[in-house]
Amino acid sequence: MLEKKAIAYEKAVLIGVINQNQNEEKVKEYLDELEFLTYTAGGEVCKRFVQRVEVPNPKTYIGSGKMEEVEKFVKSNEIGSVIFDDELSPAQQNNIEKLLKCKILDRTSLILDIFAQRAQTSYARTQVELAQYEYLLPRLTGLWTHLERQRGGIGMRGPGETEIETDRRIVRDRIALLKKKLTKIDRQMETQRGNRGALVRVALVGYTNVGKSTLMNVISKSEVFAENKLFATLDTTVRKVVIGNLPFLLSDTVGFIRKLPTQLVESFKSTLDEVREADLLLHVVDISHPNFEEHIASVNQILDEIGSSDKKTIMVFNKIDQYHPDIIPEDDLTTERTSSHFTMEEWKKTWFNKIGDRALFISALNKENLDEFRKRVYKEVRDIHVTRFPYNNFLYPEHLDEYHS
Structure with a gap:
């Protein structure tokens, strides 16, 4: 019996800079994400280099001293790729490659590579x-x-x-x-969307790797590919879903990310048409991620760019089973309490105060609170449907519970 061949990960080094726009903590967070991107692309991060620079070096982005340090490490450890967190100019990329004599990538080219895979x-x-x-x-x-x-x-x-x-x-x-x-394909897809009839359209949106595909599988009882890697879903998937005899279309869209390359936003604008033409957005959030509020802001920014920020939206806070706040001991009087110390109940209260009853807290993987989720989606879809077709509202009761009474 043949043994499975071990996956050979390419050795990589990450480089980030601290400047007036991003402090040390922010750079660490960006590099954490860049490391996950590198792993998704098939790389293994051996070391990170960070330098404080007010203005990037026009020739090599980082200073000559730091570049010598990187060069020494690359040569002695047989590094295959050096990946910068920020976009390099063509001249910088060319100059750095001549110095390091290995592949030089930036965040944009890395994301493009993952999309190609x-x-x-x-x-x-x-x-x-x-x-x-x-x-x-x-x-x-x-x-x-x-x-x-x-x-x-x-x-x-x-x-x-x-x-x-x-x-x-x-x-x-x-x-x-x-x-x-x-x-040509856009016109064909536009015709396909037009042929779907008058069904209400619901789109799952959110940061990459927040559990949209898992939620899609649970709700639509389908087998959409889901994996704990960034951009596991690239092609938009549309499924017909029925809750309490009320049918609607549910689409799972590509995940968003900070510093999303403008080339991708432009070339994937037809894919994002599923979001533009949706009647209701389900903004899925990974509440277990320490910086989920920034992820929300990044998604909202892209929604604004594609003209969909004013759509009716429900915030779906996913992965509540993985949320573990940092507990401050009662006798600790020095540690400043931050949002990372919030309990789940405090987060619920916070978001209910912000957006009213448009917040839901679930675990798609463990199927926690999915009944509440279904009831809320049913109510929203029904309201849209009844507004569009007032003559057949008797077909769908106002409350999902009435189907089971």
Whole structure:
């Protein structure tokens, strides 16, 4: 019997900077997320380097002393990739690569690489390819020399590995062709959405890895792919769901993330049309994450960018089974109490005060409080349905409980 081959993770180093926009604590949080992204892409983080810089070095982003430190570590530990948390200019990327003689990526190229791995359908692959080409176009000069090595691994998937594509004109032609192809598919998808009839549309939105796909599986009794990695879901999945004889469409959309590349927002705008055309948004939040409130702000910012911030929304705080507040001993009079010390009851009270009864607290994995969730979704969908079709509101009782009485 053949043994399973162990997964070989590529060695990587992360680099972040402390500046006027992000303090030490914020940089640590960003690098934690960058490490998870690296793991998702197939990398193993060996070390992190952080430097305090007011203005990034125009040639190498970080200072020469710190760069020498990185270079020494890269050479002595056979590092395959050095990943910067912020976007590098084409010149910086080229200069750093000449110094370190390994693959240089930034957060944008890393996310694009993960999307290239995760894209399953022809449509998603076309969207990712377009985003990659638009990112690579200004970087053609220095990039092709490094692509000649054909090393593979993180950041090397996708377009741009053949010699003919060193010609900028050919790449621009490819971008134009992909945009034309996406426009055609967009029209087809718009027709498909139109053919779904008058069913109420509900969309799951939220930060990446908050449990949207798990919740989708529980509610729709389907098998949408779910995994504890970032961007496990890339293709939008739409399922017909029935609660108490009331049918509606539920869509699971791509997860959002801080510093989401603008190329992806643009090329995935049709995927985000599911959000734009939804009648109700279920904003899923991982309440066990220490910075979930910032995740909420990031999602709200993207919703605002795509013109969906004013839609009727229910906040669904997921993973209540994993939430464990930091307990301050009674005799500890020095530790300042922060939001990380809030109990679940305090969080509920906080959010009920903020947004009224539009907050729900559940565990999709352990199926906790799902009855309350179903009742609330039923009520919201019914209200939308009755407003749209007032003549058949007798078909759907105001309360889900009436079906079981």
